Amino acid sequence: MFALNITEMSPGKIPQYRQLYETLRRHIVDGLYRENDLLPSENELCKLHNLTRPTVRKALDLLSNEGFIKRHQGLGSVVHKLPKGIGILSISGTTTAIGKENLETRTIIKPSLTSWPDSFPFSLSDHEKEVGCMHFSRLRLVNGKPVIYDISYIPNINLPRFSARNLDNKSLFNILRSAYRIEVKGGEQYIKAINAPDPDICRILDIKPDTPVLHLQRRIDTNRLNFYLYSILYCNTSDHSLYGIF
Amino acid sequence: MFALNITEMSPGKIPQYRQLYETLRRHIVDGLYRENDLLPSENELCKLHNLTRPTVRKALDLLSNEGFIKRHQGLGSVVHKLPKGIGILSISGTTTAIGKENLETRTIIKPSLTSWPDSFPFSLSDHEKEVGCMHFSRLRLVNGKPVIYDISYIPNINLPRFSARNLDNKSLFNILRSAYRIEVKGGEQYIKAINAPDPDICRILDIKPDTPVLHLQRRIDTNRLNFYLYSILYCNTSDHSLYGIF
DNA sequence: TATTTGTACTTGTAATTACAAGTTGGAAAT
DNA sequence: ATTTCCAACTTGTAATTACAAGTACAAATA
Structure with missing residues (x-):
């Protein structure tokens, strides 16, 4: 007491x-x-x-x-019985959901300041368009095999030294929280099945052309008003299903 | 007061x-x-x-x-802005963007009592195996076009006259609640992208062979202890993404 | 004019109390 | 021995009170 x-x-x-x-x-x-x-x-x-x-x-x-x-x-x-798949469908994060299997994260595109892509799945505010975005991508490997390719876009508010950070094997969310006090709260996502769209992604995920992959488009909420993270994911689900509860 | x-x-x-x-x-x-x-x-x-x-x-x-x-x-x-996709990823999802008028459900396989399939994605209890299951399937159409093919398995507890019920354009959950006092609470699901697996499903969903589809395996919780509903879904997401929050 | 401060809102966290409703297992009655 | 019933748990719902913390806006100040 x-x-x-x-x-x-x-x-x-x-x-x-x-x-x-x-x-x-x-x-x-x-x-x-x-x-x-x-x-x-x-x-x-x-x-x-x-x-x-x-x-x-x-x-x-x-x-x-x-x-x-x-x-x-x-x-x-x-x-409850612990899930067998990858719990990316809920906020708890990839790292916890994979469990004891060996998870690795590699940076493919290093962070850099660019303008937004021409076609973007979410509507952007005028402010977001104006400031441009930080763009980078990472590959998640389970037991050494590529599973998730994650392309991220973050509106360019002032994030000092962000592009110098090493994102390998670290949680982006943890960096945002500890270094910039940005808390991730949840978000929305659109999911579809597509054939691997281009040779680059096939090469990165180490799959043959026209392999079916999961395509996720996410907008992630934060504790800052009107500040969202955006992420586009390609998942090779042939060995690992995505897991979620509903 | x-x-x-x-x-x-x-x-x-x-x-x-x-x-x-x-x-x-x-x-x-x-x-x-x-x-x-x-x-x-x-x-x-x-x-x-x-x-x-x-x-x-x-x-x-x-x-x-x-x-x-x-x-x-x-x-x-x-x-929040109402979602544009199909809110099937959560238990109380909306299909607001589509509108009720344009949603249709057709029974493909009528309810009948069978044994469980040889390969089943979820582990079954001894009791479930013993009693067998009620099996049926339905097709969901949006604007007359097939989008979701839903194959259901329900353990054969005593559900009087269930096989005689018409499942068209009605919510299975509503029938279970009103007629049998079974409340659906949520569940778990595994999601992957596959190529349309067999000619039957291609025909039902009206897609060409090897079109990528979403494959969902769900176990649905109820208010009855150790009583679950099982569902396997194939979704043609070429026109409608699935929507979820996390 | 520009900045600071304060006030009146908002939601967030937390303790306390009370009863309803479902489950279990043992005691009592048959 | 079997059934019935009850007491002692469990989680579910609800009211009440209090303060912390974040936001917006207007007033006071520089």
Whole structure:
């Protein structure tokens, strides 16, 4: 009761429900809880972490929304089987969803300042058009094989030294958060199946021409008003399905 | 304060936060609120509907999670642009852009009792294997053109007269809810891009062989413990992308 | 005029209390 | 031995209160 933890003092503190969520999530993905195990009941979690039920329930809501647990009235919160695919369909990120498999990220196009592409799948504001964008692309490999080619466009607000950063094997989101205080909140995406569109992408993904690939167009929300990240992805799903909950 | 509405009396009542969610959602898709409009503030909604802030916030949480609004601290809840694609990636997706008039559902394989397919993408419990399954398939058309072919498998619990039901132009979920009190809660899905796998499906979707299609494998949760619906979908995304938020 | 400050809003987080509703398992009755 | 019932859990819904933090705008200040 009288002990203040670090987060209660610091200005950029993480909410308590968020901390509990992270803790439980880590316990689940680390295998501390296994499939069909019951989590401690809400009241037990309250006592364990010195929180109240609404706060605990907010953490469990997050876990439930992301498919880590399933709650049953009268029974408890049941741990869900961990997904086998790539969890790119939800915000949690590629890195966590791949699991223990070897994930690698390589920069293909280094960050540079350009104007927006002629044909862009999302409508841009006048301000976005005016300032142009930071453009770069990365390739994600699972066990050494190319799986996702991610082409990114970020409106050119002031991001000092961004083009000098090494994006290999790092999460873009983490860099944005730690270096620029930009928090990624979610977004919208359009998905279709296409044949690999051009020889460049075939070469990058190491696939034959006319192999079917998933095509994703995403607009990603941030904590800054009217500041979005844009991303176009090509996924070779022959070995790895994309996984999502709904 | 003293007026009891219908839901407070009835046994199968709908929670108040759910009712408010439905109301606001309808207002948004009907165009009462337009893109970038501000919803009434939480306190205003409290007064308007005689609710308290936690209840109102639960309704807004739902809208936010489903991408209908975006909330900004200090500003308010901003109505999001309605999606252009087919909102099949989430459980309560909209097909607003297409419009109800232009949506049609045809039964291709009529419901019948069979055993499970030899190769099934999800692992089945002993009980599920034992009872076999109800099997049927439907085709969704937009403006008369086939877009989604949906092959469904439902474990054969006692569903009286199910095979006699007409699934055309009706929501399977509505039938399950009203006739059998089975509520659909969400689920998990695996997505990949493939070439149209066999002549039957090419014919049904009216596409040429080797056209790339989206392949979805879904397991759908219900309010009954250990009772899942299974669905395999083939989507021709050449004219309509699938839409989702994350 | 340009800048700063403050105020009145907005949503975000959190504790507290109360009861409803579903599940489980053991005690009591048959 | 079997069934019924109840008590003790579980999660679900809801009201209430309080303060923190972000935004917008107008007033005061430089």
